[in-house]
Amino acid sequence: MGEWLEVTVAETIRWNDGLYSLRFHAPLPAFKAGQFVRVGLDVDGERIARPYSLVNAPDETPHEIYFNVVPEGPLSPRLAKLEAGDTVFVHSSTTGTMTxxxxxxxxxxxxxxxxxxxxxxxxxxxxxxxxxxxxxxxxxxxxxxxxxxxxxxxxxxxxxxxxxxxxxxxxxxxxxxxxxxxxxxxxxxxxxxxxxxxxxxxxxxxxxxxxxxxxxxxxxxxxxxxxxxxxxxxxxxxxxxxxxxxx
Ligand SMILES: Cc1cc2nc3c(=O)[nH]c(=O)nc-3n(C[C@H](O)[C@H](O)[C@H](O)COP(=O)(O)OP(=O)(O)OC[C@H]3O[C@@H](n4cnc5c(N)ncnc54)[C@H](O)[C@@H]3O)c2cc1C
Structure with a gap:
């Protein structure tokens, strides 16, 4: 269910060396506060994706995720390097039961x-x-x-x-x-x-x-x-x- 959306990073916030937020405009369906999306990047021809909770309220745009860098992790250090205008993949299905x-x-x-x-x-x-x-x-x-x-x-x-x-x-x-x-x-x-x-x-x-x-x-x-x-x-x-x- 759902599909990968190729979206443009609107803004990155660097809170400190290991802590970032990423904002992007994505045509995601309505979600419930507390739910998460999968965010990914293509690395050496392979899509690496992980779940991230949405920080914005459902009626707010842009969409926003907040993450820390796991230095040995394959995705989070790469997400931290993104800048406004870069491309990121966001899966269109939002999910999660903590609502x-x-x-x-x-x-x-x-x-x-x-x-x-x-x-x-x-x-x-x-x-x-x-x-x-x-x-x-x-x-x-x-x-x-x-x-x-x-x-x-x-x-x-x-x-x-x-x-x-x-x-x-x-x-x-x-x-x-x-x-x-x-x-x-x-x-x-x-x-x-x-x-x-x-x-x-x-x-x-x-x-x-x-x-x-x-x-x-x-x-x-x-x-x-x-x-x-x-x-x-x-x-x-x-x-x-x-x-x-x-x-
Ligand atoms: C439902 C769900 C929602 C999530 N939402 C968020 C979110 O909003 N923000 C966020 O920062 N992360 C979130 N995560 C974790 C996120 O999906 C990634 O695992 C994380 O960003 C690391 O990705 P990675 O590919 O760099 O390393 P991974 O290959 O995913 O993990 C490498 C190692 O780091 C550990 N790890 C994973 N996440 C963290 C972390 N945050 N701090 C320290 N160690 C970690 C893993 O257990 C593993 O041992 C969520 C995970 C789940 C299951």
Whole structure:
């Protein structure tokens, strides 16, 4: 299903040596915030493609992906070298189940991301759905260094727009920072640091949790949450935790 589209890069953003965003205008069909596309390049006659979450809201253009360079990886270092006007391949099928419409009713939405997994949550938070469904939204982002904090403007706009209903909790694991927690997400959740910080309990009665990014974080957070009575959400077996693993 779907086809490869050859599209032109509209803009690249270099957040630091290893962190980039790529914007492109592509005639993609309507997608749901939280979904991803396959992006690829032809290398030595072979198309190398990987999935990337869309950062733009469904009603925004251009389309945008946010990625980090995996130095030994075949695609991401090449994507990082692209400039406006270069060609990239984008597959026309957008997909993914980490979306609001698949989320059961909840009062509090907890979003936990490592690194570039911030992207799909920004796409979601720019739409109305999370704010129509939840009284409070907590976005926790784990990064190694303060310089890895991208999309600060977007986060500040969300804070200004949603006031006390929105908390952004940065966790910076490898250096001290005046406002960030210096802890990994699973430990900060297990110790209650995150809940104390936002003044809200993460309980099965009113929470839905989305976990995106690194599989170690996802598995460890799931273990912490399972001890509190939360379980994976599946269509046929409603629960509290939605997951998307990047690697
Ligand atoms: C559903 C889905 C959505 C994704 N969305 C994004 C996204 O929005 N942004 C993004 O940066 N990546 C995302 N990824 C990962 C992405 O598809 C690529 O794997 C990544 O960009 C590396 O590509 P590569 O070809 O250079 O190396 P690969 O051959 O894909 O990977 C090389 C090695 O690096 C590991 N790896 C993969 N991704 C990362 C990473 N981000 N950080 C550290 N190690 C990694 C792999 O496990 C593997 O061991 C997503 C993955 C999936 C499954």
């Amino acid at each position: 609001m419409e698949r989320t059961p009713d909840h009062r509090h939405l907890w979003l936990f991301a490592t690194g570039t997994a911030l992207g799909p949550f920004l796409s979601m938070l720019k739409t109305d759905a999370p704010w129509e469904r939840a009284e409070r939204v907590v976005l926790c982002l784990s990064i190694r260094h303060a310089a890895d904090l991208a999309y600060g403007e977007t986060i500040r706009r969300l804070e200004a727009r949603h006031g006390d209903r929105f908390d952004f909790v940065p966790l910076i694991t490898r250096e001290a920072h005046p406002v960030a927690l210096r802890e990994r997400i699973p430990a900060a959740l297990a110790s209650g640091q995150i809940e104390r910080r936002v003044g809200l309990r993460l309980d099965p009665e009113d929470a839905h949790v989305m976990l995106c990014g690194n599989s170690d974080m996802i598995e460890e957070v799931q273990q912490v949450l399972e001890q509190r009575g939360l379980r994976r959400h599946r269509r046929r077996e409603p629960g509290h935790i939605t997951v998307e693993k990047y690697h």
